[in-house]
Protein backbone atom coordinates (compact mmCIF):
# COMPACT_ATOMS: atom_id res chain seq x y z
CA UNK A 1 0.00 0.00 0.00
CA UNK A 2 1.30 3.44 -0.98
CA UNK A 3 0.71 6.44 1.25
CA UNK A 4 1.57 10.11 0.93
CA UNK A 5 3.23 11.52 4.04
CA UNK A 6 4.80 14.79 5.14
CA UNK A 7 8.61 14.79 5.12
CA UNK A 8 8.31 15.56 8.83
CA UNK A 9 7.08 11.98 9.24
CA UNK A 10 9.83 10.55 7.06
CA UNK A 11 12.16 8.18 8.93
CA UNK A 12 15.07 5.85 8.25
CA UNK A 13 13.95 2.48 6.84
CA UNK A 14 10.97 3.86 4.96
CA UNK A 15 10.80 3.09 1.25
CA UNK A 16 10.16 6.09 -0.97
CA UNK A 17 8.43 5.19 -4.22
CA UNK A 18 8.41 7.11 -7.46
CA UNK A 19 5.02 7.66 -8.97
CA UNK A 20 4.41 8.67 -12.57
CA UNK A 21 6.16 11.76 -13.97
CA UNK A 22 2.75 13.46 -14.23
CA UNK A 23 2.40 13.46 -10.48
CA UNK A 24 5.92 14.71 -10.01
CA UNK A 25 5.35 17.61 -12.42
CA UNK A 26 2.19 18.64 -10.64
CA UNK A 27 3.85 18.44 -7.23
CA UNK A 28 7.30 20.03 -7.47
CA UNK A 29 7.76 19.89 -3.71
CA UNK A 30 7.34 16.09 -3.76
CA UNK A 31 10.47 14.06 -3.00
CA UNK A 32 10.54 11.25 -5.56
CA UNK A 33 13.95 9.58 -5.55
CA UNK A 34 13.05 5.90 -5.04
CA UNK A 35 14.74 3.79 -2.40
CA UNK A 36 15.06 3.11 1.31
CA UNK A 37 15.86 6.12 3.52
CA UNK A 38 19.23 5.20 5.02
CA UNK A 39 19.55 7.43 8.06
CA UNK A 40 18.48 10.61 9.85
CA UNK A 41 21.10 12.61 7.91
CA UNK A 42 19.32 11.74 4.66
CA UNK A 43 15.97 12.82 6.15
CA UNK A 44 17.54 16.15 7.19
CA UNK A 45 19.00 16.68 3.66
CA UNK A 46 15.58 16.04 2.04
CA UNK A 47 13.91 18.55 4.37
CA UNK A 48 16.70 21.10 3.81
CA UNK A 49 16.12 21.00 0.04
CA UNK A 50 12.55 22.17 0.61
CA UNK A 51 10.66 19.00 -0.21
CA UNK A 52 7.40 18.80 1.66
CA UNK A 53 5.98 15.39 0.91
CA UNK A 54 6.87 11.91 -0.27
CA UNK A 55 5.04 8.75 -1.28
CA UNK A 56 6.15 5.75 0.73
CA UNK A 57 5.33 2.07 0.58
CA UNK A 58 3.79 0.86 3.82
CA UNK A 59 5.10 -2.43 5.08
CA UNK A 60 2.35 -5.03 4.86
CA UNK A 61 0.51 -5.44 8.16
CA UNK A 62 1.35 -8.66 9.96
CA UNK A 63 -0.77 -11.11 8.01
CA UNK A 64 -2.61 -12.58 10.97
CA UNK A 65 -3.62 -9.15 12.26
CA UNK A 66 -5.91 -8.64 9.29
CA UNK A 67 -7.50 -12.05 9.39
CA UNK A 68 -10.78 -13.01 10.96
CA UNK A 69 -10.81 -16.14 13.11
CA UNK A 70 -12.20 -18.05 10.15
CA UNK A 71 -9.44 -16.88 7.83
CA UNK A 72 -6.79 -17.54 10.44
CA UNK A 73 -8.05 -21.10 10.82
CA UNK A 74 -8.03 -21.54 7.02
CA UNK A 75 -4.49 -20.26 6.83
CA UNK A 76 -3.34 -22.46 9.69
CA UNK A 77 -4.85 -25.45 7.98
CA UNK A 78 -3.24 -24.90 4.63
CA UNK A 79 0.20 -24.90 6.18
CA UNK A 80 -0.83 -27.60 8.63
CA UNK A 81 -1.85 -30.13 5.99
CA UNK A 82 1.55 -29.82 4.41
CA UNK A 83 3.19 -30.17 7.80
CA UNK A 84 1.16 -33.25 8.70
CA UNK A 85 2.27 -35.00 5.54
CA UNK A 86 5.88 -34.57 6.63
CA UNK A 87 5.44 -34.94 10.37
CA UNK A 88 6.74 -38.23 11.74
CA UNK A 89 4.16 -39.91 13.93
CA UNK A 90 5.35 -41.93 16.90
CA UNK A 91 4.26 -45.57 16.50
CA UNK A 92 0.92 -46.32 18.16
CA UNK A 93 2.13 -49.42 19.98
CA UNK A 94 5.04 -47.52 21.47
CA UNK A 95 2.94 -44.61 22.74
CA UNK A 96 -0.38 -46.14 23.81
CA UNK A 97 0.79 -47.16 27.27
CA UNK A 98 2.15 -43.71 28.08
CA UNK A 99 -1.06 -42.20 26.75
CA UNK A 100 -3.15 -44.54 28.90
CA UNK A 101 -1.31 -43.46 32.05
CA UNK A 102 -1.64 -39.80 31.09
CA UNK A 103 -5.34 -40.30 30.46
CA UNK A 104 -5.88 -42.02 33.80
CA UNK A 105 -4.05 -39.22 35.60
CA UNK A 106 -6.10 -36.55 33.84
CA UNK A 107 -9.32 -38.39 34.75
CA UNK A 108 -8.35 -38.50 38.42
CA UNK A 109 -7.38 -34.85 38.45
CA UNK A 110 -10.64 -33.88 36.75
CA UNK A 111 -12.57 -35.73 39.41
CA UNK A 112 -10.61 -33.93 42.12
CA UNK A 113 -11.13 -30.50 40.56
CA UNK A 114 -14.89 -30.98 40.11
CA UNK A 115 -15.17 -32.34 43.66
CA UNK A 116 -13.21 -29.33 44.95
CA UNK A 117 -15.61 -26.94 43.24
CA UNK A 118 -18.58 -28.76 44.76
CA UNK A 119 -16.92 -28.27 48.17
CA UNK A 120 -16.61 -24.55 47.50
CA UNK A 121 -12.88 -24.50 46.77
CA UNK A 122 -11.40 -22.47 43.97
CA UNK A 123 -10.18 -23.84 40.64
CA UNK A 124 -6.54 -23.34 39.85
CA UNK A 125 -5.48 -22.92 36.20
CA UNK A 126 -1.94 -24.19 36.75
CA UNK A 127 -2.95 -27.49 38.33
CA UNK A 128 -5.69 -28.00 35.70
CA UNK A 129 -3.11 -27.38 32.97
CA UNK A 130 -0.62 -29.71 34.61
CA UNK A 131 -3.23 -32.48 34.78
CA UNK A 132 -3.53 -32.34 30.99
CA UNK A 133 0.16 -32.21 30.21
CA UNK A 134 0.55 -35.90 29.39
CA UNK A 135 -2.65 -36.00 27.33
CA UNK A 136 -1.46 -33.07 25.24
CA UNK A 137 1.96 -34.65 24.81
CA UNK A 138 0.35 -37.89 23.63
CA UNK A 139 -1.97 -36.01 21.25
CA UNK A 140 1.10 -34.39 19.69
CA UNK A 141 3.02 -37.67 19.43
CA UNK A 142 0.17 -39.80 18.12
CA UNK A 143 -3.37 -38.41 18.28
CA UNK A 144 -4.86 -41.86 17.59
CA UNK A 145 -3.90 -43.01 21.08
CA UNK A 146 -6.01 -40.24 22.63
CA UNK A 147 -8.94 -40.69 20.22
CA UNK A 148 -8.90 -44.39 21.02
CA UNK A 149 -8.70 -43.91 24.80
CA UNK A 150 -11.51 -41.37 24.79
CA UNK A 151 -13.75 -44.15 23.50
CA UNK A 152 -12.40 -47.07 25.49
CA UNK A 153 -11.72 -45.58 28.90
CA UNK A 154 -14.51 -46.01 31.34
CA UNK A 155 -14.97 -44.21 34.59
CA UNK A 156 -17.49 -44.36 37.35
CA UNK A 157 -19.21 -41.19 36.29
CA UNK A 158 -20.19 -39.73 32.94
CA UNK A 159 -19.50 -36.21 34.27
CA UNK A 160 -15.81 -36.91 34.80
CA UNK A 161 -15.19 -39.01 31.72
CA UNK A 162 -17.16 -36.56 29.55
CA UNK A 163 -15.13 -33.63 30.88
CA UNK A 164 -11.80 -35.26 30.09
CA UNK A 165 -13.02 -36.67 26.76
CA UNK A 166 -14.12 -33.22 25.59
CA UNK A 167 -10.71 -31.86 26.61
CA UNK A 168 -8.95 -34.72 24.80
CA UNK A 169 -10.97 -34.52 21.57
CA UNK A 170 -10.66 -30.72 21.52
CA UNK A 171 -6.88 -30.98 21.98
CA UNK A 172 -6.61 -33.58 19.19
CA UNK A 173 -8.51 -31.25 16.86
CA UNK A 174 -6.53 -28.24 18.05
CA UNK A 175 -3.30 -30.09 17.33
CA UNK A 176 -4.64 -31.01 13.89
CA UNK A 177 -5.31 -27.39 13.02
CA UNK A 178 -1.88 -26.34 14.26
CA UNK A 179 -2.51 -24.56 17.56
CA UNK A 180 0.57 -23.88 19.65
CA UNK A 181 1.37 -25.90 22.77
CA UNK A 182 0.19 -23.02 24.97
CA UNK A 183 -3.07 -22.71 23.03
CA UNK A 184 -3.61 -26.47 23.32
CA UNK A 185 -3.28 -26.20 27.09
CA UNK A 186 -5.77 -23.33 27.26
CA UNK A 187 -8.19 -25.19 24.99
CA UNK A 188 -7.75 -28.42 26.98
CA UNK A 189 -8.44 -26.70 30.30
CA UNK A 190 -11.56 -25.11 28.79
CA UNK A 191 -12.67 -28.59 27.68
CA UNK A 192 -11.97 -30.07 31.09
CA UNK A 193 -13.99 -27.34 32.84
CA UNK A 194 -16.66 -26.73 30.21
CA UNK A 195 -19.55 -28.14 32.25
CA UNK A 196 -18.34 -26.96 35.64
CA UNK A 197 -21.44 -24.76 35.90
CA UNK A 198 -23.57 -27.88 36.26
CA UNK A 199 -22.24 -28.18 39.81
CA UNK A 200 -24.39 -25.12 40.59
CA UNK A 201 -27.58 -26.86 39.41
CA UNK A 202 -29.54 -29.21 41.62
CA UNK A 203 -28.76 -32.92 41.20
CA UNK A 204 -32.49 -33.55 40.88
CA UNK A 205 -32.46 -31.71 37.54
CA UNK A 206 -29.03 -32.90 36.35
CA UNK A 207 -29.83 -36.57 37.00
CA UNK A 208 -33.48 -36.51 35.96
CA UNK A 209 -34.15 -39.38 33.58
CA UNK A 210 -37.48 -38.24 32.22
CA UNK A 211 -38.21 -35.25 30.04
CA UNK A 212 -37.24 -31.90 31.56
CA UNK A 213 -39.95 -29.34 32.19
CA UNK A 214 -39.63 -25.97 30.52
CA UNK A 215 -38.37 -24.31 33.70
CA UNK A 216 -35.89 -27.14 34.36
CA UNK A 217 -34.49 -26.75 30.85
CA UNK A 218 -34.24 -23.00 31.37
CA UNK A 219 -32.16 -23.72 34.46
CA UNK A 220 -29.90 -26.16 32.54
CA UNK A 221 -29.34 -23.47 29.92
CA UNK A 222 -27.75 -21.31 32.58
CA UNK A 223 -24.85 -23.71 33.23
CA UNK A 224 -22.39 -21.98 30.82
CA UNK A 225 -22.89 -18.71 32.73
CA UNK A 226 -22.70 -20.48 36.11
CA UNK A 227 -19.42 -22.00 34.91
CA UNK A 228 -18.16 -18.60 33.83
CA UNK A 229 -18.98 -17.15 37.26
CA UNK A 230 -17.10 -19.94 39.04
CA UNK A 231 -14.06 -19.57 36.79
CA UNK A 232 -13.95 -15.77 37.08
CA UNK A 233 -12.85 -16.30 40.66
CA UNK A 234 -10.11 -18.78 39.67
CA UNK A 235 -6.46 -17.83 39.83
CA UNK A 236 -4.77 -16.95 36.52
CA UNK A 237 -7.61 -18.32 34.42
CA UNK A 238 -7.01 -17.13 30.82
CA UNK A 239 -9.88 -15.07 29.34
CA UNK A 240 -10.00 -17.56 26.42
CA UNK A 241 -11.03 -20.32 28.87
CA UNK A 242 -13.81 -18.16 30.34
CA UNK A 243 -15.11 -17.33 26.88
CA UNK A 244 -14.98 -20.92 25.58
CA UNK A 245 -16.83 -22.23 28.65
CA UNK A 246 -19.49 -19.53 28.28
CA UNK A 247 -19.91 -20.26 24.55
CA UNK A 248 -19.77 -24.06 24.31
CA UNK A 249 -23.53 -24.31 23.64
CA UNK A 250 -23.71 -21.47 21.13
CA UNK A 251 -24.52 -22.56 17.58
CA UNK A 252 -23.33 -21.45 14.17
CA UNK A 253 -26.83 -20.29 13.13
CA UNK A 254 -27.46 -18.33 16.34
CA UNK A 255 -29.96 -20.79 17.84
CA UNK A 256 -27.76 -21.80 20.77
CA UNK A 257 -27.57 -20.54 24.34
CA UNK A 258 -26.98 -18.57 26.56
CA UNK A 259 -26.56 -15.56 24.23
CA UNK A 260 -27.66 -16.76 20.79
CA UNK A 261 -24.30 -15.83 19.27
CA UNK A 262 -23.60 -16.91 15.70
CA UNK A 263 -20.73 -17.59 13.30
CA UNK A 264 -17.53 -15.65 14.04
CA UNK A 265 -19.05 -14.05 17.14
CA UNK A 266 -18.42 -17.39 18.82
CA UNK A 267 -14.73 -17.78 19.66
CA UNK A 268 -12.69 -20.48 17.91
CA UNK A 269 -12.22 -22.31 21.22
CA UNK A 270 -15.97 -22.13 21.90
CA UNK A 271 -16.66 -23.62 18.45
CA UNK A 272 -14.13 -26.41 18.93
CA UNK A 273 -15.57 -27.30 22.36
CA UNK A 274 -19.03 -27.41 20.89
CA UNK A 275 -17.96 -30.05 18.31
CA UNK A 276 -15.99 -32.08 20.86
CA UNK A 277 -18.94 -31.91 23.31
CA UNK A 278 -21.49 -33.16 20.77
CA UNK A 279 -19.16 -35.89 19.44
CA UNK A 280 -18.48 -37.29 22.90
CA UNK A 281 -22.13 -37.06 23.97
CA UNK A 282 -23.24 -38.96 20.83
CA UNK A 283 -20.62 -41.69 21.17
CA UNK A 284 -21.10 -42.27 24.92
CA UNK A 285 -23.44 -44.64 26.68
CA UNK A 286 -25.91 -42.86 28.92
CA UNK A 287 -28.58 -44.18 31.21
CA UNK A 288 -31.22 -43.25 28.64
CA UNK A 289 -29.45 -44.12 25.37
CA UNK A 290 -26.83 -46.36 23.85
CA UNK A 291 -23.68 -44.97 22.33
CA UNK A 292 -23.79 -44.19 18.62
CA UNK A 293 -20.92 -45.61 16.57
CA UNK A 294 -18.19 -43.04 15.84
CA UNK A 295 -18.69 -43.04 12.06
CA UNK A 296 -22.46 -42.64 12.47
CA UNK A 297 -21.93 -39.83 15.01
CA UNK A 298 -19.69 -38.01 12.54
CA UNK A 299 -22.34 -38.45 9.83
CA UNK A 300 -24.95 -36.96 12.19
CA UNK A 301 -22.63 -34.03 12.91
CA UNK A 302 -22.10 -33.49 9.18
CA UNK A 303 -25.89 -33.23 8.92
CA UNK A 304 -25.74 -30.44 11.52
CA UNK A 305 -23.47 -28.30 9.32
CA UNK A 306 -24.56 -24.69 8.82
CA UNK A 307 -26.90 -25.11 11.80
CA UNK A 308 -24.90 -26.15 14.84
CA UNK A 309 -21.45 -25.96 13.24
CA UNK A 310 -19.67 -24.18 10.43
CA UNK A 311 -19.67 -26.57 7.44
CA UNK A 312 -15.97 -26.05 6.90
CA UNK A 313 -15.08 -26.72 10.52
CA UNK A 314 -17.20 -29.83 10.93
CA UNK A 315 -15.68 -31.25 7.72
CA UNK A 316 -12.26 -30.67 9.21
CA UNK A 317 -13.34 -32.29 12.45
CA UNK A 318 -14.41 -35.39 10.51
CA UNK A 319 -11.17 -35.37 8.56
CA UNK A 320 -9.21 -35.07 11.79
CA UNK A 321 -10.90 -38.03 13.51
CA UNK A 322 -11.02 -40.09 10.32
CA UNK A 323 -13.97 -41.99 8.89
CA UNK A 324 -13.03 -44.87 11.17
CA UNK A 325 -11.57 -43.33 14.34
CA UNK A 326 -8.99 -45.28 16.28
CA UNK A 327 -10.70 -47.68 18.69
CA UNK A 328 -13.58 -48.49 16.30
CA UNK A 329 -14.60 -52.12 15.73
CA UNK A 330 -14.96 -52.76 12.00
CA UNK A 331 -16.29 -55.61 9.84
CA UNK A 332 -13.98 -56.59 7.01
CA UNK A 333 -14.61 -57.82 3.49
CA UNK A 334 -13.48 -61.33 4.55
CA UNK A 335 -16.20 -61.41 7.22
CA UNK A 336 -13.61 -61.12 10.01
CA UNK A 337 -13.64 -58.25 12.49
CA UNK A 338 -10.85 -55.88 13.42
CA UNK A 339 -10.16 -52.85 15.56
CA UNK A 340 -8.82 -49.65 14.07
CA UNK A 341 -5.40 -48.84 15.47
CA UNK A 342 -3.97 -46.00 13.46
CA UNK A 343 -5.84 -43.68 11.14
CA UNK A 344 -4.42 -42.83 7.75
CA UNK A 345 -4.81 -39.08 7.19
CA UNK A 346 -3.94 -39.45 3.50
CA UNK A 347 -6.25 -42.42 2.88
CA UNK A 348 -8.96 -42.35 5.56
CA UNK A 349 -10.60 -45.55 4.29
CA UNK A 350 -7.37 -47.49 4.71
CA UNK A 351 -6.23 -47.30 8.35
CA UNK A 352 -4.03 -49.80 10.17
CA UNK A 353 -6.25 -52.39 11.82
CA UNK A 354 -5.83 -55.40 13.98
CA UNK A 355 -7.86 -58.41 12.89
CA UNK A 356 -9.13 -60.04 16.09
CA UNK A 357 -12.31 -62.05 15.45
CA UNK A 358 -13.49 -64.44 12.77
CA UNK A 359 -16.88 -64.17 11.09
CA UNK A 360 -18.53 -66.06 13.98
CA UNK A 361 -17.05 -63.53 16.39
CA UNK A 362 -14.65 -66.12 17.82
CA UNK A 363 -11.24 -64.72 18.82
CA UNK A 364 -8.37 -65.47 16.44
CA UNK A 365 -4.67 -64.65 16.93
CA UNK A 366 -4.61 -60.91 16.48
CA UNK A 367 -2.79 -59.66 13.41
CA UNK A 368 -1.88 -56.10 12.57
CA UNK A 369 -2.68 -55.20 8.95
CA UNK A 370 -2.00 -51.94 7.17
CA UNK A 371 -4.83 -51.68 4.66
CA UNK A 372 -2.87 -49.07 2.72
CA UNK A 373 -0.10 -51.55 1.93
CA UNK A 374 -1.35 -53.79 -0.90
CA UNK A 375 0.93 -56.72 0.03
CA UNK A 376 -0.48 -56.80 3.52
CA UNK A 377 -4.06 -55.90 2.89
CA UNK A 378 -4.44 -57.40 -0.61
CA UNK A 379 -8.13 -56.92 -1.29
CA UNK A 380 -8.99 -56.50 2.39
CA UNK A 381 -11.41 -53.63 2.94
CA UNK A 382 -13.56 -52.25 5.72
CA UNK A 383 -17.21 -52.95 5.00
CA UNK A 384 -18.82 -51.29 8.01
CA UNK A 385 -18.42 -50.28 11.63
CA UNK A 386 -19.71 -52.72 14.21
CA UNK A 387 -20.92 -52.13 17.73
CA UNK A 388 -18.71 -53.89 20.31
CA UNK A 389 -21.42 -53.52 22.96
CA UNK A 390 -23.94 -55.36 20.78
CA UNK A 391 -21.62 -58.37 20.59
CA UNK A 392 -20.39 -57.92 24.17
CA UNK A 393 -16.80 -57.51 22.98
CA UNK A 394 -14.33 -55.75 25.25
CA UNK A 395 -11.76 -54.01 23.05
CA UNK A 396 -9.71 -52.53 25.86
CA UNK A 397 -7.30 -55.48 26.34
CA UNK A 398 -6.19 -55.07 22.72
CA UNK A 399 -4.86 -51.62 23.53
CA UNK A 400 -3.04 -52.55 26.72
CA UNK A 401 0.66 -52.78 27.20
CA UNK A 402 2.72 -55.74 26.05
CA UNK A 403 2.59 -57.39 29.49
CA UNK A 404 -1.14 -57.06 29.91
CA UNK A 405 -2.49 -57.70 26.46
CA UNK A 406 -3.48 -61.08 25.01
CA UNK A 407 -0.85 -62.80 22.81
CA UNK A 408 -0.74 -60.96 19.51
CA UNK A 409 0.99 -61.26 16.20
CA UNK A 410 2.36 -58.55 13.98
CA UNK A 411 2.79 -55.94 16.65
CA UNK A 412 6.35 -54.90 15.95
Ligand SMILES: [Fe+2]
Pocket residue numbers: 194195223248249
Ligand atom coordinates in the same frame (compact mmCIF):
# COMPACT_ATOMS: atom_id res chain seq x y z
FE1 LIG B 1 -22.56 -28.06 28.58
